[in-house]
Amino acid sequence: MLFAVRMTVNLPPDMDTDVRAATLAAEQEYAQRLQRSGEWLHLWRCAGQYANLSIFDVTDNDRLNDILWGLPLFPHMDITVTPLARHPSDIRVTKIAS
Amino acid sequence: MLFAVRMTVNLPPDMDTDVRAATLAAEQEYAQRLQRSGEWLHLWRCAGQYANLSIFDVTDNDRLNDILWGLPLFPHMDITVTPLARHPSDIRVTKIAS
Amino acid sequence: MLFAVRMTVNLPPDMDTDVRAATLAAEQEYAQRLQRSGEWLHLWRCAGQYANLSIFDVTDNDRLNDILWGLPLFPHMDITVTPLARHPSDIRVTKIAS
Amino acid sequence: MLFAVRMTVNLPPDMDTDVRAATLAAEQEYAQRLQRSGEWLHLWRCAGQYANLSIFDVTDNDRLNDILWGLPLFPHMDITVTPLARHPSDIRVTKIAS
Amino acid sequence: MLFAVRMTVNLPPDMDTDVRAATLAAEQEYAQRLQRSGEWLHLWRCAGQYANLSIFDVTDNDRLNDILWGLPLFPHMDITVTPLARHPSDIRVTKIAS
Amino acid sequence: MLFAVRMTVNLPPDMDTDVRAATLAAEQEYAQRLQRSGEWLHLWRCAGQYANLSIFDVTDNDRLNDILWGLPLFPHMDITVTPLARHPSDIRVTKIAS
Amino acid sequence: MLFAVRMTVNLPPDMDTDVRAATLAAEQEYAQRLQRSGEWLHLWRCAGQYANLSIFDVTDNDRLNDILWGLPLFPHMDITVTPLARHPSDIRVTKIAS
Amino acid sequence: MLFAVRMTVNLPPDMDTDVRAATLAAEQEYAQRLQRSGEWLHLWRCAGQYANLSIFDVTDNDRLNDILWGLPLFPHMDITVTPLARHPSDIRVTKIAS
């Protein structure tokens, strides 16, 4: 099941530099593990902003919630979640247009 | 080059039913042609809304503009466009996390 | 899987009264069928507004999408969808508080 | 009488960890006491966000106010309150559709 | 129990003048009946706008909902509802300041 | 002359507790003095929020301004001001409905 | 007593041209009468928009309300009203800066 | 050339009191110098808010920019700027109403 998630990061300007570096490294490792497992399907940078648009493929809402709460950067994020469904014009679906 | 485009459709309630059916059919044909050509990479329904989230892979802004202005439903759409860039945590990019 | 859905209805002031009555009757029949099937778990009126807050229990996003697109009043609705997950303080879950 | 309450939590990033842990524990205990008493009817996590959607069943506005002001996390919350009423399509109400 | 309700009226510019006059007269009669019954406690014009701020004293949410849905102008209104509670600095309450 | 004023209080989480207690006590004393003088006509808590809805009866804008700037909590408040006028359906006014 | 009022005009595109011309002429006559009487102190065009910023000098809220409801264009206007007070740095007031 | 400028001041709660007093005094002196020079035409307090509405009469955009950037309180201000033009109903202009 697919979800579009937009994450906007607001790191405190006075964040300890070591803590910052460790958190970013943990975030990358976490994100790449989930990409390799296939749950984090797409991860794009919103050009020019400290934000990303991601597509998740997960079993259900609870799994999505656990993944996002597990993000090392979660406490510094504004997150919006859009559940996605098959679109009738998706060539894999070929039903009457949207 | 990738763009995330969210299209929200507002059809006039008193739209002529034949015009409506023809426009929707033209919209589907248009969308599926561009999916087959590879420019319309993803087309997802925002669950429960007359809106979709699409990802386009196009040469430049002008091409994106031409595609969106060419949508049969364009006059009835609110559209937001987010240019996407490679994310440093994208396993195909493997740079320091976002 | 649970979703909170807020539906705000905007009927055109000049809607044909017969069409209006038939649509409202179809809407009630549709809503009550889904309540009896258990998918439409809760249906509350937002006091003083032509809007409702509903909780759906469905298999996945696509099913939710089909249900909402099937609403007779769908063309006259503004809909927001919030996917819900188990809360750690839910006495059925008993984990560390929110 | 039912109220839908959405609570978004914004904990200061530099909150003392002991104070934070004690506050979260107190929050859980408080929430579970009210769930057992029946006033806190539903408590759902808004998937992927530090927010919950709750349904309260209370005698009146003043009781709701006292409950929410009593939340240990109250000083760190943005709260919206929607009073709910019986919906005519609620199968327990069976009046003309919404 | 008190509620603050703000009603903004948007009458269609092309509304039939007789229908308009009849609706406004019915609205006044309805509002004055409820003022005399004591449920419609205060009715103020928001200066310079086709909007009013009203305070209702009703038994519960359902009664408030019935009153507002019964307004002849209801189909042409945007309504926001704020449940009110006793304020600790209200001299009739004399508790620790807000 | 009447004004509706909504005050939302945002106290800094790390405010000195003594300063906080003194400010709140001063706020209560100030509010109750103005209620007894008749200028602060109504003071209601917006249920579940650190906000109040107040109605002031003052000679003019300058007097309202002086009162609000004199609030001990003023530096921690977001304030909106709505000037009120007689409503034609107010039974004390009995003119053509709103 | 001063009020800042911003008026944004939205004339229906299909408004009868004679009605439109008559309304605009009545609006000008009305505005100029009030300017000559001194109540409509300033009337500026918000450059590039069908909107104006006006300053009114009136006895009280009710008078302002009557003036604005009397505008021939009132049914086609979005209006915001800001009550103004003396500013401490106004050289006619010469008190401690804002 | 006229501009309407709304300035909302957000002073940090923990601002050093001496710095605060000096900044406010400098702000008053600055504002009064420009009022005497005629460039700062009007300065009104938005009643009940730490904000003002000002009208500037300046040669061009660059001069306005220099004036506003020169405000001692500038770093603590949210500023919106509305360029003003002659209104056709301004009795000094006497053209077709707005």
Add this chain to the structure above:
Amino acid sequence: MLFAVRMTVNLPPDMDTDVRAATLAAEQEYAQRLQRSGEWLHLWRCAGQYANLSIFDVTDNDRLNDILWGLPLFPHMDITVTPLARHPSDIRVTKIAS
């Protein structure tokens, strides 16, 4: 003097096709005349939207107002205007960075 102007066009869906074509042709002729005169400095399409971002170089606010009110599409436009000034980092200005 420079202004950034964003124009969003909302043509009524049921606009007469001849009127529409004539208006668009007049709009193009008007825009190109002003580009040739040098007042309409830049005219860019906001990709994927019926909107443009334009830069005007005009003598003053009144001239800008006359130009925008003269647009054949003006009655169908939402317009925002941002007065521009020299930026200290503009290599033609070479002052301390923004």
Add this chain to the structure above:
Amino acid sequence: MLFAVRMTVNLPPDMDTDVRAATLAAEQEYAQRLQRSGEWLHLWRCAGQYANLSIFDVTDNDRLNDILWGLPLFPHMDITVTPLARHPSDIRVTKIAS
């Protein structure tokens, strides 16, 4: 390919003055280097605000992203990005008006 970028700067009031001066100098040097290279096409001050409107001419989204993330002030900026396309009324394009 052109992008319009609006950058709003929010420097922390308690930012170390040396760090601030160094960052601003680095920002200017960075901006002027990119203007000389031709990628930063226009840089205008939004009059009266700590914000600028810039036009970039870059190869693609990724290049834009790298440029903006490279801004020394990036951590203190709110940025919006609007991809631009050729406008049919641009005299260099001479197609049917917008």
